[in-house]
Amino acid sequence: MNGPFQFRIDGVEVAATPGQTIMEAADAAGIYIPRLCDVEGLRHQGGCRVCTVKVGGKAAGRSVSACTQPAEPGLEVENDTEARNRVRRDLVEMLFHEGNHLCPICEKSGNCELQAMACRLDMTAATRFPYLEPCRDLDASHPDIALDTNRCISCGRCIRASQDVDAKGVFGYVGRGIHRRVAVNGADLAHTDAALADHAMSVCPVGCIIRKGEGFATPIGARHFDHGLIGHEIEGRAGEDLARKDGRK
Amino acid sequence: MTTETKVAYPPDAEIMAISASFGNDHHRMLDILLAVQEARRCISPSTMDTIAAAVGVTRIAVEGVASFYSFLSLAPKGRVTIRLCDDIVDRFSGLDAVVAAFEAELGIKMGETSADHGFSLDFTPCIGLCDQAPAAMINDVVATRLTAERATAIARALKRGLSAAEALVADHDVLSPYQRVRALVENNIRRPGEVLLGPVPEDAGLHAAAAMAPSAIIDAVEASGLRGCGGAGFTTGRKWRFAANAPSDRRFVICNADEGEPGTFKDRVVLTERADLVFEGMTIAARAVGAREGILYLRGEYVYLHEHLQAGLAARRARGGLGADFDIRIQMGAGAYICGEEGALISSCEGLPGEPKTRPPFPVTRGYLGHPTVVNNVETFAHVARILDRGAAWFNAIGTDKSHGTKLFSVSGDCTRPGVYELPYGLTLRELLSLAGAEDAAAVQVGGPSGTMVGRDSLDRRLTFDDLATGGAVIVFSARRNILEIVDYYMSFFVHESCGYCTPCRVGNVFLKKAIEKFRKGQANDDDIAYLKDLSATIIETSRCGLGMTSPKPVLSSLKNFPLVYSALTKPSKDGIKATFDIQSAISGARDIAKRRSYIFDKDFSK
Ligand SMILES: Cc1cc2nc3c(=O)[nH]c(=O)nc-3n(C[C@H](O)[C@H](O)[C@H](O)COP(=O)(O)O)c2cc1C
Ligand code: SF4
Ligand code: SF4
Numbered sequence: 001m002n003g004p005f006q007f008r009i010d011g012v013e014v015a016a017t018p019g020q021t022i023m024e025a026a027d028a029a030g031i032y033i034p035r036l037c038d039v040e041g042l043r044h045q046g047g048c049r050v051c052t053v054k055v056g057g058k059a060a061g062r063s064v065s066a067c068t069q070p071a072e073p074g075l076e077v078e079n080d081t082e083a084r085n086r087v088r089r090d091l092v093e094m095l096f097h098e099g100n101h102l103c104p105i106c107e108k109s110g111n112c113e114l115q116a117m118a119c120r121l122d123m124t125a126a127t128r129f130p131y132l133e134p135c136r137d138l139d140a141s142h143p144d145i146a147l148d149t150n151r152c153i154s155c156g157r158c159i160r161a162s163q164d165v166d167a168k169g170v171f172g173y174v175g176r177g178i179h180r181r182v183a184v185n186g187a188d189l190a191h192t193d194a195a196l197a198d199h200a201m202s203v204c205p206v207g208c209i210i211r212k213g214e215g216f217a218t219p220i221g222a223r224h225f226d227h228g229l230i231g232h233e234i235e236g237r238a239g240e241d242l243a244r245k246d247g248r249k
Numbered sequence: 250m251t252t253e254t255k256v257a258y259p260p261d262a263e264i265m266a267i268s269a270s271f272g273n274d275h276h277r278m279l280d281i282l283l284a285v286q287e288a289r290r291c292i293s294p295s296t297m298d299t300i301a302a303a304v305g306v307t308r309i310a311v312e313g314v315a316s317f318y319s320f321l322s323l324a325p326k327g328r329v330t331i332r333l334c335d336d337i338v339d340r341f342s343g344l345d346a347v348v349a350a351f352e353a354e355l356g357i358k359m360g361e362t363s364a365d366h367g368f369s370l371d372f373t374p375c376i377g378l379c380d381q382a383p384a385a386m387i388n389d390v391v392a393t394r395l396t397a398e399r400a401t402a403i404a405r406a407l408k409r410g411l412s413a414a415e416a417l418v419a420d421h422d423v424l425s426p427y428q429r430v431r432a433l434v435e436n437n438i439r440r441p442g443e444v445l446l447g448p449v450p451e452d453a454g455l456h457a458a459a460a461m462a463p464s465a466i467i468d469a470v471e472a473s474g475l476r477g478c479g480g481a482g483f484t485t486g487r488k489w490r491f492a493a494n495a496p497s498d499r500r501f502v503i504c505n506a507d508e509g510e511p512g513t514f515k516d517r518v519v520l521t522e523r524a525d526l527v528f529e530g531m532t533i534a535a536r537a538v539g540a541r542e543g544i545l546y547l548r549g550e551y552v553y554l555h556e557h558l559q560a561g562l563a564a565r566r567a568r569g570g571l572g573a574d575f576d577i578r579i580q581m582g583a584g585a586y587i588c589g590e591e592g593a594l595i596s597s598c599e600g601l602p603g604e605p606k607t608r609p610p611f612p613v614t615r616g617y618l619g620h621p622t623v624v625n626n627v628e629t630f631a632h633v634a635r636i637l638d639r640g641a642a643w644f645n646a647i648g649t650d651k652s653h654g655t656k657l658f659s660v661s662g663d664c665t666r667p668g669v670y671e672l673p674y675g676l677t678l679r680e681l682l683s684l685a686g687a688e689d690a691a692a693v694q695v696g697g698p699s700g701t702m703v704g705r706d707s708l709d710r711r712l713t714f715d716d717l718a719t720g721g722a723v724i725v726f727s728a729r730r731n732i733l734e735i736v737d738y739y740m741s742f743f744v745h746e747s748c749g750y751c752t753p754c755r756v757g758n759v760f761l762k763k764a765i766e767k768f769r770k771g772q773a774n775d776d777d778i779a780y781l782k783d784l785s786a787t788i789i790e791t792s793r794c795g796l797g798m799t800s801p802k803p804v805l806s807s808l809k810n811f812p813l814v815y816s817a818l819t820k821p822s823k824d825g826i827k828a829t830f831d832i833q834s835a836i837s838g839a840r841d842i843a844k845r846r847s848y849i850f851d852k853d854f855s856k
């Protein structure tokens with residue numbers, strides 16, 4: 001495997017280079033694979049599993065996370081089908097039920113990737129899952145930043161950004177299993193070297209890492225996901241392939 | 250919880266010395282934290298700061314490790330920590346009475362530490378002693394076949410100030426490490442086979458291997474048909490070939506002695522009786538793949554075997570069987586089932602929380618510290634040594650077409666002869682159960698919680714890779730047992746042991762457990778059966794590692810093989826109201842705020 005090669009996502013030919021993940025190749029081709037923990041510019045984590053796709057033949061298909069799985073020549077990938085999206089909806093619902101999400105009073109509403117993902121995946125029916133209702137302390141110790149991990153989806157973006165981009169290590173995971181959560185490198189955020197300008201403070205997909213002194217600044221209608229479904233920027237890259245996009249409602 | 254810090258904290262020099270004794274190497278974080286836990290009985294924020302500074306990582310990175318493992322504690326523990334095994338087999342063997350006896354004698358409840366920091370009482374999942382349950386870890390030794398009387402006597406001895414070893418083993422100070430192990434734990438070898446538990450000559454396999462080219466060793470292992478005994482059943486020879494062919498100047502051989510699958514205890518017996526055979530197999534593997542360094546990852550629950558294994562390694566070094574060409578260190582675990590998964594095991598050896606690694610790359614190409622690494626089960630390595638001695642054809646001829654050789658089965662639960670059976674692959678479950686004195690089994694958990702629960706109609710199925718596969722566990726339940734209690738327990742095990750890295754396993758298993766609770770309370774309706782299946786499918790499909798991919802199996806296999814257990818407990822919901830909805834608890838918060846009772850819903854309003 002040295003030169004560029006082709007594989008298929010939902011029957012569409014996609015070009016890839018060795019070392020690219022399925023998701024990277026899809027992004028370049030203007031095909032959106034839903035994701036929550038993965039974000040451009042940060043190491044892949046493979047934790048949310050929302051990007052799960054099926055590779056290989058229909059029956060013998062194997063599920064993998066598109067954000068970590070290398071693309072391979074001739075691979076057949078199943079992405080945007082009812083079966084895959086149903087499973088994704090389950091995962092998104094799990095994340096909603098693991099935390100406390102009251103969108104109408106949340107500063108992130110309209111700019112939130114979890115909320116936007118629920119919208120894209122048509123999470124409209126009543127869910128069957130129980131609520132876990134965590135009760136974690138709000139950390140408002142820092143002059144510029146507040147941290148409300150009751151909305152955390154454990155995506156780890158803040159951890160990777162602080163470690164790899166800011167070279168600081170302000171955030172980290174503690175605990176195991178359902179008790180695993182994001183914590184800070186000190187008694188509280190004020191006792192860390194966190195700064196508002198850190199990349200880590202700008203990557204949270206949900207409303208956990210909150211900038212103090214500003215709130216609800218963007219009017220409804222002008223918020224990020226008021227402009228289109230999550231993923232529309234990536235899908236926009238496939239300018240010539242409008243037919244496929246119109247297939248979606 | 251007891252009140253804070255009566256423990257005196259010695260100066261930080263002690264912590265720094267511990268860290269220095271591991272070369273201030275952050276890859277040895279787990280060893281450092283275990284040593285600190287031993288010295289201080291707790292890992293406090295200030296010690297985490299000291300360790301972080303000494304090894305050059307952030308304090309949150311230290312806390313990430315310290316908070317991951319069950320045997321490390323951020324709150325002070327007692328001088329003696331008693332960890333009672335709360336596996337389902339122990340529960341069915343009189344655990345409650347043992348708990349009550351310890352609580353009464355020590356004056357604390359489970360989960361508590363006494364005010365004088367003398368004792369802590371905790372539960373822990375399967376400690377690999379199901380054949381002599383109920384059992385407990387007491388500091389670094391174990392107590393088996395507990396009864397209320399025995400628990401009281403042990404607690405009294407400990408209260409008199411005896412160490413755990415003194416309280417459990419007479420003359421423990423004059424016994425050899427091996428004798429101490431034998432005094433603590435029975436082997437219960439019920440059926441020695443011709444490969445492992447029968448007589449074995451010393452280093453005969455290694456001598457044969459020494460005369461062979463590395464590639465010829467791999468050929469022999471592949472030709473024998475040996476497949477991994479840790480559960481997944483990957484062909485051992487092929488795994489070694491991948492590692493041997495991966496370009497690198499450094500390679501590793503790791504023995505997986507995490508043996509965490511509830512109901513499995515055969516590696517315990519191999520490590521007790523055939524430790525040298527395991528080291529021999531590791532040495533052969535090292536020669537085959539070109540490794541100079543080996544690690545034996547020993548689960549924290551088997552710390553009582555540590556001295557015995559160290560003595561075995563020392564004896565091998567003295568004989569020249571280990572040394573400059575290849576040596577083995579023991580990495581202690583600290584209470585985390587997930588560390589049996591090979592990626593998580595490698596993470597743990599690297600001083601990280603026991604989280605599985607992203608695959609690909611696989612350990613054979615990028616494993617420990619990024620180098621090609623072979624991870625095999627204890628039993629697998631022991632088999633290798635015998636194959637090199639007796640030849641691939643000999644081994645290949647034992648067993649069936651696709652499952653070659655013998656297998657160690659750990660049989661426990663409702664049977665008269667629990668213990669370890671070494672038998673050729675291919676016998677039926679019925680044959681094994683009759684050897685074990687379990688003819689009246691109503692349900693059998695083959696392969697532990699991540700295996701399959703079968704009923705009487707499956708007794709003629711064969712124990713092979715392609716029929717009823719098992720890493721070794723065979724847990725027998727008689728008709729007296731409640732299937733849903735078993736399933737509920739196994740789900741609580743997976744909830745406790747999920748590493749939390751990925752959504753479906755971290756969250757989904759909690760939901761699955763809650764759904765089973767609903768059935769047990771008689772609050773389920775027919776829709777809940779579909780719900781169990783849908784949720785299980787999502788968890789299996791999307792989980793990141795084998796734990797999540799198998800965690801719904803207790804639910805799915807009991808649904809399939811014992812459907813009546815579920816349907817008997819479902820009833821249609823009345824008036825469309827969910828049976829789980831409890832109006833009294835739903836309004837209690839509002840009632841508190843309003844400081845008055847509800848006109849409509851409070852039953853006692855008339856009073
Ligand atoms: C959750 C989980 C726990 C595991 N626990 C063990 C274990 O305790 N011992 C073991 O040998 N293999 C265990 N395995 C399998 C290992 O990942 C790996 O396949 C095995 O050690 C390879 O050795 P083998 O090929 O000799 O069986 C576990 C796998 C998973 C997914
Ligand atoms: S974080 Fe997102 S999903 Fe959660 S409450 Fe805020 S807007 Fe809603
Ligand atoms: S705080 Fe935000 S960025 Fe960090 S893990 Fe939680 S959801 Fe992700």
Ligand code: SF4
Pocket residue numbers: 587605746747748749750751752754755792793794795796797798
């Ligand atoms: S499946 Fe479970 S144990 Fe495995 S990575 Fe995900 S959370 Fe961790």
Ligand code: FES
Pocket residue numbers: 034035036037038045046047048049050051052065066067068
């Ligand atoms: S985006 Fe791939 S697992 Fe989260």
